[in-house]
Amino acid sequence: MDEIKQFLGSTPVITREAKDAARAQLQRAMRDPLPQPARRRTFRLPRLAWRFGIAAVAASALLVGYGVVRGGDRSVAYADVRDLGERAAEAAERHSDDAYTRTPSPGQWLYVKESIAPLLAEPRPEVDRDRRETLELWYSLDGRQVAMDDGAGKLVIEEVSTGLKAADLAREPVTPDGVLAKVKAAVAATPASPFDQGRSEQERAFQTISTLMGGQPLTPPVRAALFRALPKIDGVSVKQDAVDAAGRHGVAFAYTGPRERSEIILDAEDYRFLGLYGENLFDQAWPGEGMPFSPPPGTKRGTVKAGAPLVWSAQLETKVVDKPGNLPQR
């Protein structure tokens, strides 16, 4: 008898629901062929920026989630992405954590401590699943700047393009359709970055919301509206078990684009923002058409493999502070 062959042999077969969901995902890919590659843009990104990985740098609005919502729904099975959106929105609405209700002053900054999978081999885009670096960042609440240590103890401030910030979303009336319209208007008004080449409006809207979720103090109504808005974006699905870079399991809103799949990972109990994950969907030549920058001369060409992770992060701590470089009071 072959014990290995029998080991866990009574594992149940795929359910009809899971099979139907997988088939639907495949059919959607069949209907939406890959876009023609955009013309290659050639310029170099600051070396520092590459510490974030592609998805984080691609964000046009650098806004991060804030605080913790306590209590709520403990079950983890979601019928579909609308179910996730609704349950997350209800949790956001019934929270009582005052971290969400204090209004920061416009000149303040959001301190964010996160753990990220660093780039595997700069300047290639893949990140290393097996290593972690801790980053401390300060985002200006006007959405225009991000500050970070340059690796040598010096704080540097980078300008970032901004299309949207928390205060814009909090203007009444706050509704799912209303916040989605603001997100799409911001996407339309913001020139596509090199990282956005080949991305649809839907994908850019998802990316913008992912950075909003993770990047700026959001009021409960805004969080709830964004949770209900995400299922309205074509191509967004639920991932029942997602894992952030700190190994925390949660649930994710996932968007499958033509080249990569992105996840907004949330705690499955209180729906606070945990982190981001993104991976390459199929083998792609590197550097290739449509990729956002040209490597230094002499860089070895290769392939970015299907399934390669492109961003993986875990948000560990957030706090509004008065200026960049300030740490939260312990």
Add this chain to the structure above:
Amino acid sequence: MTQTHPAETAEVDDAELIRWSRDDPEQFGGLFDRYIEQIHRFVARRLGTQAADDIAAETFLTAFRSRASYDPAQRLAGPWLYGIATNLIAKHRRGEERFLRALSRSGTSPMPEPPMADRVVGRVAAQEVDRRLAGALASMSSGDRDVLLLVAWGELTYEEVAAVLRVPIGTVRSRLHRARKKARIALGGDDPTREVA
């Protein structure tokens, strides 16, 4: 899936279906129907059913996106799909090892799917052999475990494993040797992967 090609797909090999799907994407649905259950089962045995739901779907999506690079000389697409699934499983290997260690201890599973995990843990508790195997699998390197399970569960040949993992066949042999040795030690001498005539 809508079958628009005039031929009976049941009589067509996988390579031909994939070739058709280049012009007629819907043909890829035939491959999905042929393999979804076995790919899902393979992933579920390694990571549990909930993770398998996502990874099996991703496997076919990835395969569809990269179908242009499929080697038409390979008439059966099973090894190709197992290879994609194995690459996708790789990012969950810490979870897999936690799962296996929990099984080996007959303790509670860290996997977020109590019905499956409890059932399996309960069964494993009753079977010392399985508990030992779980421990052995958990202690292997992910590369060794990939090779062993592709051979044992996916029924791939050494050549197919080498092709889908993109490693030399000698590496497949040495990994399998190490994996079998660990399993054998865990079971007190019997080689659990040896085929019995």
